[in-house]
Amino acid sequence: MKGRWSIFVNGNWRLTFEFIQGNVYVLEYEDYH
Template sequence: MIKSFLHAGLEDFFYDGTKRGINPKHAKKLERILDRLYAAGDVKDMMYPGSELHLLEPKHAGRWAVKVSGNWRIIFSFKEGNVYNVDYRDYH
């Protein structure tokens, strides 16, 4: 279950579907990723074809990333079956 967001636009998109704070071209993929994050009980649940799930180091130690498009990623922390600090950005 998603417990917190860092990206306000992504949080708005998750709760009410508004695309104002995200790239509208990413909306369908973001919806699928957020649905998976919400249902995930373990970080391994985010390992699916095309996700490119990887652990970030060292600046973002303990955080995970999945690919949205190009350099855009959803970044998050996973603790005790919950997802925290969900962010959406081009971090490269």
């Protein structure tokens, strides 16, 4: 999605977040496969 970033943490786990006015907000922590 536009404006969202993701980092693969370990195995299938992914952290999705976005920046709002310079602050980071976590949107999802999911088992992605």
